[in-house]
Amino acid sequence: MNIIFRAVASVFSGLCLFSGAAAPLATSANAREGVAFTQSYPPGMIVIRQRERALYFTTGYGMAVRYPVAIGKAGMAWQGETFVQGKYVQPAWVAPAVVRQDHPGLTHLIPGGSPRNPMGAAALTLNMSEVAIHGTTQTMRRSVGTAASYGCIRMYNEDVLDLYHRVQVGTRVVAIP
Numbered sequence: 001m002n003i004i005f006r007a008v009a010s011v012f013s014g015l016c017l018f019s020g021a022a023a024p025l026a027t028s029a030n031a032r033e034g035v036a037f038t039q040s041y042p043p044g045m046i047v048i049r050q051r052e053r054a055l056y057f058t059t060g061y062g063m064a065v066r067y068p069v070a071i072g073k074a075g076m077a078w079q080g081e082t083f084v085q086g087k088y089v090q091p092a093w094v095a096p097a098v099v100r101q102d103h104p105g106l107t108h109l110i111p112g113g114s115p116r117n118p119m120g121a122a123a124l125t126l127n128m129s130e131v132a133i134h135g136t137t138q139t140m141r142r143s144v145g146t147a148a149s150y151g152c153i154r155m156y157n158e159d160v161l162d163l164y165h166r167v168q169v170g171t172r173v174v175a176i177p
Contacts, residue, residue, distance in 0.1 A: 032159050037064035041174070046084075046133070046167065048153060048175040050077055053145050055133070055153060057166055067163065070136075070143040070154035077175075078131065078151055084171040086125040087164060088112075093119045096130050099150060121157035122164045126173060133173075135160040 043060030120135020
């Protein structure tokens with residue numbers, strides 16, 4: 001039952017993988033850092049600045065934790081406000097139809113924990129169809145810092161695990177240009 005639930009939950013986080021990516025803007029050596037944050041968002045909120053290819057978790061007192069991310073490729077990036085709907089460690093992944101169309105030989109279901117699973121170490125599903133903030137495979141790490149996904153926000157596995165422990169279901173998420 002848990003596997004089925006995780007697989008179904010993964011459908012909502014599926015449009016996240018596979019396109020070519022340029023060289024990353026950051027490496028895991030300088031990935032996560034505390035920074036000054038002057039925008040007026042409340043503490044405990046996720047802010048995705050797409051031009052920067054960065055996700056900020058606001059901590060209050062004008063500070064935030066900044067993580068490098070991959071965003072949606074041309075025509076797939078989104079803007080607006082939503083919230084974290086679910087939190088999953090090593091979720092199974094079901095390839096959405098648009099991904100299977102672009103990659104016909106792709107396995108329909110990739111189990112959680114598989115080195116081929118594009119969700120990586122963890123996923124935060126959003127209250128949007130098939131969009132999540134999630135980790136990466138070893139091969140996909142190079143996409144962090146680029147516009148490469150089908151709409152998801154990709155993070156280094158160590159960073160998504162850090163963020164996973166900072167947020168709760170219901171955490172507000174905003175994506176801005």
